[in-house]
Every structure is written in C-alpha cells, then in structure tokens.
Amino acid sequence: MKTRFFLRFIAGMLLLSSLPLLSNATESLTSGLAPAITDDQHYNRAIHIMAMLLVGFGFLMVFVRKYGRSALTATFLLVSISLPLYMVISSKGTGINENDIRRLILSEFCAASLLIAAGAVLGRLKMQQYLLLGLLFVPCYMLNEWMVLEGGFGLVGAGSVVDTGGSIVIHAFGAIFGLGVALTMTTKQEFEKTIESDAVSDRYSMLGSMILWVFWPSFCAALVTPEQMPLTVVNVILALCGSTITTYLVSVSLRKKISIADIANAALAGGVAIGSACADATHSEAIIIGVVAGAISTFGFAVIQARQQKLMKIIDTCGVTNLHGIPGLIGGFAALPIVKGLEIKQQLLGMVITVVLAFSLGMIAGKILPLLGRKTEAYEDADEFLDAAE
C-alpha cells in the first residue's frame, strides 16, 4: 500500500512539476516572439499612417490650384515639427514608459490632428507660421489627450471615453482648433478671394483622398488588440463604402451635378465617424454610421459651408468643419448606443472638454500667429516660392 501511495504521489508530483515547465516554455515563447511580432504589426500600421499624413493629407490639400507647392511643403513641415515634439514631451512629461513604436503612432495621431487644424487656414499662413502653428498645437493636443483619455485633472476617468480611432480627440479636436485659428486668420481681402481649382489639382486631390481611404483601417486599428483587429478593419472599410456611395448620391441630389470636392472629402466622413466605435460596432452599425456621416458631411459642403462662412466671417479652406468636425462629433455620439458598458456622462463630458479646449486654445493660437505677419497673396505659391510659374 505504501509503495502504491508513494507511486501515486510521485506520479502526481511529476505531472504537477511538469506543468510550470510547460507554461514556462509557453511564456518564454510568447515573451520571446510576441513583443517583436507586436512591434512589427504596429510598425506596419505606423508606416501606413505616415503615408496618410504626407501623401494623403498633403495631396488632398493640393486642390488649391496655385498653392500646390506650398500645401505640400507645409505638410512636410507640420509633420516634421510635430512628430519629434510629441515624442520629446511624451517621453519626459508623463513618465509613461511607452515603447518607441507605440509612441511613434501616438505622435502620428497628433500630426494628423494638426494637419486637420491647418486645413482650416490653408493658404492664408506664411510658411513659417505653419511651423509656429505646429509648436503651439502639439502641447494643446496633448493637454486634451491627457484630460480626456488619461484622466488628467480627474475630470474624466482614465479610459472612460471610448475613442479608438480618434473621432473626438483627433478629428473633432483638430477641426475645431482650426476654426478657432481661422477667426483671426481670415482677412477681409482673403474672404473675398475665390479659391480656384482645375483638372490637375482635382486629380491630385483625389489621389490624396484615395490614399487616406486605403490606409484608414490602419489608422483606426493601429493600437487595437490582435483579436479586435479583423472586426475593426472591416468596420472601417464598410463605413467608408457607405459614406462614399452616399456622398455621390447626396451630391447629385443637392447640386444636380457631382462636385468632385464633395467626393474627395465627404467620401472620407465614414472613416472619421466610425473612429470612436470602430472596435465595438457590428458591421451593420458600421455601414449605417458611414451612410449618415457621408450624408451629413455632403450636406455640410453643399449647403452649410457657405452660410457658416458668412455667419462666422471666416474661411475654412479645406472644409474641415464638414469633414472632420461634424463627423467627428457624430462618431463620439454614435458610441453611446453601440459600446456596451460605456458611461454616457463620461463620454459626453469628454466631448464637451474637447470642444471647449479646442476652440479656446485655437483662438489663442490665432492671436499669436499674426505676430509673424500676414501672407501677401492668399492661396498662391508665388510670394514665397522661386520660379513658381504654372
């Protein structure tokens, strides 16, 4: 009996002792492979987002016929000032020990928001003012990000606001900040000048739009878990399909003919609006969000924009209100019924903070920018570029 008991004891011990060995093996494997794999997955998305920042936003803004060289140079400068600035501040200020690639993506989000803000005043800043805009914008963006997403000042619980793809803190913040800047950065002369485009600039603009469309899933899925990725990605694509078709239908209905500016811009509204709930919505909800955002955005471009500009006495060059502002807020609201366990008050509070901070900080930035003077010829390369013949 003793022997038998002992044998059983040994057998049991052996089994038990082999378990940690197994789980160690498992851990050493996942800890050996997994970080490198995750880094690489993040890396590919970071490069996709970089294509959106430079080629996407850059060429979308080339629709201004005589201002293409400036728009592209400004894009280069805005990205090149904001990425290092965000990385430097985030690595020191908050003490968060992010790894490099993850921080790179967060800094790209900031650059995207800055490019949106710049779109509101595109063509009315001197080149050096874009650099100053970048310097002023990055800390403002980070303040909002910290307050809304990380629980800064304790107003909103950290992680309580659901905004996976940045409808609120990237798109709405950038657009509303840009509107704030535009309040002072629109002179009477500029207000009366037509912004011209032509066949060449329209096609460049569509190139930018398509690059944004193509890589948008990587923007929204950049930091989701591998398990959330497939749903997120397909949701983003379905929302974009929905807004693209709706944009065409609404554009023709409202204007009798198609406006290529509607297509290049409002087709992307689905991507903006799916941002908050992209990892939580069902496919059907994603399509609905896209359709609604595309319709409202196109209505904005076709009907509201002219009235808004007269009312606010500003020019919103790229129409960021209608592409990023309104659809971004739609995205924030869309999360309310969709995301399970979402605290509605927190989500709404996060949106209110974003709107208030963006507009007031944008206005302050708009007071500082004119200290560097004003551009001589709005929407034209010629006063700042050599050999800027057409």
Add this chain to the structure above:
Amino acid sequence: MKTRFFLRFIAGMLLLSSLPLLSNATESLTSGLAPAITDDQHYNRAIHIMAMLLVGFGFLMVFVRKYGRSALTATFLLVSISLPLYMVISSKGTGINENDIRRLILSEFCAASLLIAAGAVLGRLKMQQYLLLGLLFVPCYMLNEWMVLEGGFGLVGAGSVVDTGGSIVIHAFGAIFGLGVALTMTTKQEFEKTIESDAVSDRYSMLGSMILWVFWPSFCAALVTPEQMPLTVVNVILALCGSTITTYLVSVSLRKKISIADIANAALAGGVAIGSACADATHSEAIIIGVVAGAISTFGFAVIQARQQKLMKIIDTCGVTNLHGIPGLIGGFAALPIVKGLEIKQQLLGMVITVVLAFSLGMIAGKILPLLGRKTEAYEDADEFLDAAE
C-alpha cells in the same frame, strides 16, 4: 515483478499523459499566436490590394484626358458597392464560415475583376450606371467563382482548377465580361470619337501602373501559405520584370517609337499571366511567362486592338482584352505544363466555363445598363461634374 511492472506502467502513462499536455501547449500557443499572426499577414496584403484597387486601377484609367474626375469617382463607387455586396452574399449564401479578413480579400478580388470589366466601357457609362454595373457584376462573378473554384453544380471538382493569383477567375473573367457589356455600350458616335490623352494624364496613368506593379506580389500571395509566400512573391516580381522589359522592346520594334500606353499597360501583363501558376512555377518559368505575356500583350495593343474594334464594332477603352483577357488565358494555359498533379481537363473546363459565363453574363448586363439611358458626351467629365473646366 508486480511492482516493476506497475512502475513501468506508471512511467509509460506519465509520458503518455504529458504528451497531450505538450501538444496542448503547442496548440494553445499556435492557436493563441498564429491566428493573430495569420490575420495580420492577410491584413497587410488586404491593404496592399486596396491600394491597387483605388490608386492603381483608378489612376491607370486617368489616361483619358478629360475624364479623370469621372474615372476616379467611378473607381470609388465600383469599390464601395462591390466590397459590401460580396461580403453580404458570401456570408449568407454559401454558409462558408470565413473569417473577416480572409473574406475581405476575396471581396477585393471581386472588386478587381469588376474594375477590369468597367475598364472596357470606361467613359461611356453615366456615373449611376457604374453602380448598376457593380450590382449586376458581383453575383455573376460569384457564380463563376463558385462553379470553377468551389465545385458548384459539380462540373469541376472543388480545388481542381489552379488559379492562385486569379489569372482566370479574376482577370480573364473581368475582361471578357467587360467585352460582353461593350457590345451594347458602344454607340456609333462613341465609336468615332477619339480618346485623347496628354502629358498630365499619361503621367497619372503611369502612377496607377506603378502602384499596381509594386503591390502585385501581395495580390498573388494574398492567401498562399507562409511556406509558399517567398517563391510566389519572387515569381511575380520576375514575371513583371520580364514583361516590362519585353513591352519596351516590342513597343519600339512594332511602332518605331515607344507608346507610353503600351508601357503603362502591357508592362503589367506578366503579373496577370503568372497568376495561375505563381505558387508552383520555378523562377525561370516565371520570367518566361512574363516575357511571353508582355510580348503578346504589346502586340495586342499595337496591332490587334484596332482590328478587334473594327471587327467587333466595339470600343475597349482601357484595352482590357490585351491586358487582362489574353494574358489571363495565357496564365491559365501556363499552369498546364508547370503545376504538378494538375488535372488538365479540369483546368481547361474551368477556363471554358469562365469564358462562356463571362461573355454571356456580360452581354446580359449590357442589355440592362442602357435602361438608365446613355451618357451625353463620351469620355468627358463636363456633362456630369460641376466646374469641370480643365
């Protein structure tokens, strides 16, 4: 003796019992890591293919000088209608439980085939007719896919036709369907109108061509196993190199001067023709396929196209017969000597079904499309777009 036997028994049992533990660990590892990894690999290729669909096909079609806004808008609409439609039908109809990313890739294949079909009648459809074309095309494409690749109706054994990169079911099907549509969608007026291009549209077209070239390996390797990937990828690149150089040589030989349209199009014929056998061919075979396809495609553009159009009394705007039709069929035939264990009858039957279905279904679609009327000015943005000045 009893004790010893018992000990051996215990020892054996322990070893045996630890095996499933080990293989469980292995499985939990592969099932924990591997699906996420596979999803991510598929995801990156899905995004590459999306760049081909919008920027690649879209800008390749901008070669029509006055029709750039329309070509790009049509591309947007064709992609946005076909992706959700394919996903919805495939998730319900067939009962296949594909995961999201894999289904996304299959729907992109369908969108590629649709864009090819639309290329045949580009410039002669109203914008809303592109949407209708998409609605008609997707079920037809899926019927052929089901019959040729999945054994539908039992004519061809499931998996018997080798067509990894879609020479047959994507390229040839799309091109021949497009020809079927063109039969009714070419009026006498349109037949006599010159399709103009200029320096700007040519360079846009080359942008589309290059984007297609760059990401073609991801198209063909989208769903191959990780082990097949390196061979597949290098084969595709070698085939494209072969067709690119051959296109230049044949274009100069036949025309005395280089035609940029030959370069932008026929350079891609190697990618089309390597599709069927890309995961099976040797590198040498891949180069030969590319050279042959490039030569025949260029000959098609330089010599056959004008005669075909007179004979069939149709216009094939983008020359999809010569870029996707003939090279696609070459690809299907090329698999016969290359792929080991291929059932020749099955492969040929699959090709015959594809040709017959594509042409007859395309003709039917061509009867339905005119119900929405006819475009006023062929190959021009102006009748459908606002401010379409050059």
Add this chain to the structure above:
Amino acid sequence: MKTRFFLRFIAGMLLLSSLPLLSNATESLTSGLAPAITDDQHYNRAIHIMAMLLVGFGFLMVFVRKYGRSALTATFLLVSISLPLYMVISSKGTGINENDIRRLILSEFCAASLLIAAGAVLGRLKMQQYLLLGLLFVPCYMLNEWMVLEGGFGLVGAGSVVDTGGSIVIHAFGAIFGLGVALTMTTKQEFEKTIESDAVSDRYSMLGSMILWVFWPSFCAALVTPEQMPLTVVNVILALCGSTITTYLVSVSLRKKISIADIANAALAGGVAIGSACADATHSEAIIIGVVAGAISTFGFAVIQARQQKLMKIIDTCGVTNLHGIPGLIGGFAALPIVKGLEIKQQLLGMVITVVLAFSLGMIAGKILPLLGRKTEAYEDADEFLDAAE
C-alpha cells in the same frame, strides 16, 4: 530501499525525458512559426522599398517638365533589369545560401543605387542606354558590396564596415558612379540647355519625395533584427524630420525664397545620412545627423551645384551629388563616433574603396554607353515617344 531508489530513478528519468520533449516543442514552434514570421516582416519591407524604387525615385525624377514619360519608363526598365540580374548573379557567384525574400531586398538595394546613378545623367540617355547602364552597373555594385561588406579580396574584414541602411555602399556608391558616367555623357549642347520644370512636374516630384520619406524607415530597417527595429525606425524618422525643417530654413536663408527643388530633394538627406548608424545612434544623434545633412545638402543645391557643374563640365540632372553623394559620405563618417566597437580604419578604408571603385567604374561605363549613340533632344520625351504632346 531498492524500490524507492528505483522510483526516484524513474521519476528523474521521466523529468529528464520530458525536457527534450518540451524543448523540442519549443523549437518546433519557433522553427515552425519564426521563419515564416521573419519572412513576412522582410516581405512587407521589401514591398515598401519597391514603392520607393518605382513611385518614389520614379516620380522624384518627373520634375523635368517635358521628360516625365521617359523618366518613368526609364525607372521601370532600370528596376526590371537590375532585380533579376542581381538575383541571378548572387545565387550563383557567391555561393551564399540566402533565402528568396532576403535576396530580393538585397537586389532592391542594388536597384536603388542604380536609380541614383541614373539620376546624374537623366534626360541625356536614350531609353536603350538605361538598360545598358543597368547591365554595366549591377556587377560593379556587387563587386563593391563584396569588397566592402563581405571581405572580398581581404582588404576590409567581413562585417567591419557599419552601413546598415547603405549610406556608403548604396547612396554614395550610386551617386559617385553616376558622376563618373556624367563625365562623358554631357555634351556641350546639353550643358547649355536649361532643365525646365513647372507646377505640374513640381507636384509630381513632391509625390516621389513624399513616397521616399514615408517608406525610408523600411529601407533602413529592412534587415535589422526585430530587437533593433524600433530604435532604427524612430531614428530614421527623426533624421528625416530634422533634415526637412532644416532644408526649409536654409533654403529660405540662402535664396530669399523657397526652392521647391530643395524641399523635394534635400528634405531626404537625413534619410541618406542616418543610413550607416541608424541601428546604433541615439535619438538625439539621429536628429543632429538629420539637421547637419539637411543643411549641407541644401547648401549644395543652392550654392555648390552650379560651381561643381562649371568646374567638372558636367550636368548632374537630379543633383545626386548633393542628395546622395555628400550626405552618404557624411553618414559613413557619422558612424565613427557613434558606433561602439567600430574599427575606424576599416570604416574609412571601406569608404575609400567605395569612392574609388564608384568613380573609376562609372567612368568606364561612361566610355561604353556612347557606343549606342546619343539622344537627339536632351530632356525631352518627343524624340523617343509617340504622341508626346503636352
């Protein structure tokens, strides 16, 4: 006692015997998953680099107003001749048993260097001479690669020269080779002809520049270990940010107005110069390298280029001296203080060999190329292309 001893023996044996099983499981997992994962990581970067080769280099060279079709066709041909040639020679000559995807990346590096060399004489070669240039260049490049990186002829120890992203063997070699070719490939007529650009060609050129900027991290990190990847990638981006901002500042300072050619080119100098030390530098060092390279490169374009051309009696069409030559050598020198354990003599010797080989072999190539004649109209599509109207 015997029984107990035996039990312990069995227990020990079981534990021991289960260890190899465990480590086998571990190995089979890593050897089953890891190579496929590594291949896939390499694959994504290979595609990114392909985008740089065709769309990046190709469109950067479209800045020559009337030579866009030719520049893009030449890019197609240069890539299509060099990739297979490198692969064939490397798989036979050296006996290295590289896998396919790794060899693909090495062949892309060679193609990049060739495109740089061709940039020096762009617009002055007939189309067939680009093919001949490719045939001559690839073996020369491989000779230098073998001598400098792999210890060929025993002059430099294999692996002693640090050049992760190819500042020396890719950028400097290509640029200096191109200068050697330009010595004979600049006629007096060509010397006096102005190279024109316009608003359209400038924006195309910026497209190329942005594509290069976006994917540059994949170029430098293509073959680094997964552990080195994050540092490398962020270093490259920081260097590019540094050179981009500096280029704007120096361009305006030296010229009063901004030159879009400076922006499109010198903004990339940070990427060139970070190449050697990208996996070793700190982030601060990376920014400094970018700033210095951007400043010197812009100074080169604004001040030195005109003098160099008069002095050497050559035209360097794309300014590769200032974008790839000087910044490449700066990159090689920058590694000296940065890389720990670097043998200074070996690094310098590697650079000397590269400069001497590149220039002398380039001169020889420049003697052979004119055997195919000379282009009738420099910098114009019209003499080689059909319907090359603007």
